[in-house]
Amino acid sequence: MIAAIPFPTISPELFSIELFGMTFALRWYALAYIGGILIGWRIALFLLRRPRFWAAEKPPMRADQVEDLLTAVILGIILGGRLGYVLFYQPAYYLANPIEIPMIWTGGMSFHGGLLGVMVAVLWFSRKTSSPLASTADLLAISTPIGILFGRLANFINAELWGRPTDLPWGVIFPGVAAQDCGQAIGTLCARHPSQLYEALLEGALLATILFVLAARGALKTPGVIAGTFFAGYGLSRFAVEFVRQPDAQFVTPGNPLGLAWQVGEVGLTMGQILTVPMILAGVTAIALAQRSARRTRHGPTP
Structure with a gap:
């Protein structure tokens, strides 16, 4: 018997109702989007209503403009997330089946694509x-x-x-044929890294804490530092978790069991790692430029 944690019996659906012969369900994933957007909206309002957090005590927008920004961001997440998945992960399939590209209810969203969509939305709004x-x-x-x-x-x-x-004691026995197919002996359960929880901790809880602490210490007074820290922090977290995260099935072959999207000899990167490298570089660059701009503002241009 392996030392592992059985998957908890939690339904993906919070509840469902029957109306007019159809079933409507509220899924935890949808609730996560709704909750994340609502809490993010409240955080933004909290900061905008407190000028002391901002340079020259001047927030970047009025509180009543947040709703417009939120609308643009939601569209950026949906459109960018879907197109990113199509282009980054399964371009050949969707080139052969273009009618399925808008079918987001069938699954398939890319965080990096959504991030690009949000960046376009922020640029437009700004x-x-x-x-x-x-x-x-x-x-x-x-x-x-x-x-x-x-x-x-x-x-x-x-x-x-x-x-x-994994054979670590906190490995989780996920349900499903795909999750239980890891080349183990017949009759033996397959335990896997709960990489979703690793990402929740690193990309969510830890990164949020770091950004809140920086803001409390005046980082919002140096425009670009918080955004740069987010990019670099998310990128580093995702890059690290990719070492234990199962890659998308289309990248796994008998000759490439690790699902590397780029490989030279014994060294390679998954698609998730490839997409995070520009994020890390952009984040570090944004922090450096923000700090240099702040120094010039304080001391004047260097002669």
């Missing part, structure tokens, strides 16, 4: 409202990790995006 781009990005960045935390917990409840096989 230009439309003349809000400072860096501070607008900071506001959104500090409001996001709680939603990521909820989303990863919902992934766990859905028994999806699980990790690679």
Whole structure:
């Protein structure tokens, strides 16, 4: 008998009702999106209504403009997340079946694609409202990790995006044929890393704590630092978890059991790691540029 944790009996559906011969269900995943957006909205309002957090005590927008930003962000998440999944993970399939691209209810969303969609939405909103781009990005960045935390917990409840096989005592025995197919001896259960919980801890709880502490210490007064920290922090967290996260099935072959999307000899990267490298570089660059701009503001241009 392996030392592992049985998967808890939690239904992916919070509840369901029958109306007019159809079943309508509220799923934990949908609730995670709703809860994350609502809490992020409240965090943004809290900060905007307290000018002391911002440079020159001037928030980047009015509190009543947050709803417009939120609408743009939701559209960016949905459109970018779906197109990112199509382009990054299964381009050949959707090129052959383009009618399925809008069918988001069948599953298939990419965080990195959603992030790109949000970036486009923030750029559009900033230009439309003349809000400072860096501070607008900071506001959104500090409001996001709680939603990521909820989303990863919902992934766990859905028994999806699980990790690679492990013999560690906190390995989880996920249900389903795919989860239980890890080349083990017949009759033996397969325990896997609960990589969703690792991501919930690192990308959600830990990153949120870091950003809140930085904001409390005045980081929002240096536009770009919070957004840069979010990019670098999420990227590093996701890069690390990818070592124990099971890659998407289309990348796994008999000659590539680790599902590496790029490989040279014994070294390689998963698609998730490839997509996080630009995030890390962008985050570090944003922090450096923000700090350099702050130094110039304090001391004047270097002669």
